[in-house]
Amino acid sequence: MLIGELSRRTGVNAHQLRYYEAQGLLEADRGGNGYREYDENAVLRVKQIRHLLGAGLSSEDIAYLLPCAVGEAPELLGCPELLAAMRLRLQRLDDQMGRLAQSRATLADYIDAAERMSDRTYPPFDGAGTKPVLS
Numbered sequence: 001m002l003i004g005e006l007s008r009r010t011g012v013n014a015h016q017l018r019y020y021e022a023q024g025l026l027e028a029d030r031g032g033n034g035y036r037e038y039d040e041n042a043v044l045r046v047k048q049i050r051h052l053l054g055a056g057l058s059s060e061d062i063a064y065l066l067p068c069a070v071g072e073a074p075e076l077l078g079c080p081e082l083l084a085a086m087r088l089r090l091q092r093l094d095d096q097m098g099r100l101a102q103s104r105a106t107l108a109d110y111i112d113a114a115e116r117m118s119d120r121t122y123p124p125f126d127g128a129g130t131k132p133v134l135s
Contacts, residue, residue: 001038001039001040003018003035006042009043012046017046018036020046020049023063025045025063025066026038026045028042047072048071048072049066051072051073051074061085061089
């Protein structure tokens with residue numbers, strides 16, 4: 001099937017499919033006209049990639065895991081190297097979540113403190129200048 005058909009069947013745009021191919025996650029043959037041609041297994045492969053991306057895995061992680069993937073969900077066959085890689089990714093996510101929780105708590109403390117001092121403003125605004133903007 002051509003890339004447009006694969007895109008239609010998986011709901012993944014052609015640009016992303018080409019990216020998956022460039023990352024070594026998806027394989028295509030080239031027809032005589034130079035067009036990418038995918039076999040039926042490409043539909044399953046793209047669904048596996050999407051599920052694994054949804055788990056927060058990088059394309060590098062996914063390239064490592066795909067040979068162990070079975071089914072659409074996918075189920076991953078356990079081997080020591082695979083489990084070690086997934087545990088490392090989980091630890092990175094836990095660390096990131098901890099940092100985000102700390103940032104959130106600190107920001108909430110600043111908001112609480114600002115609300116307690118809502119009758120005072122600093123620096124004083126005279127209306128002529130611009131107000132601070134947080135993004």
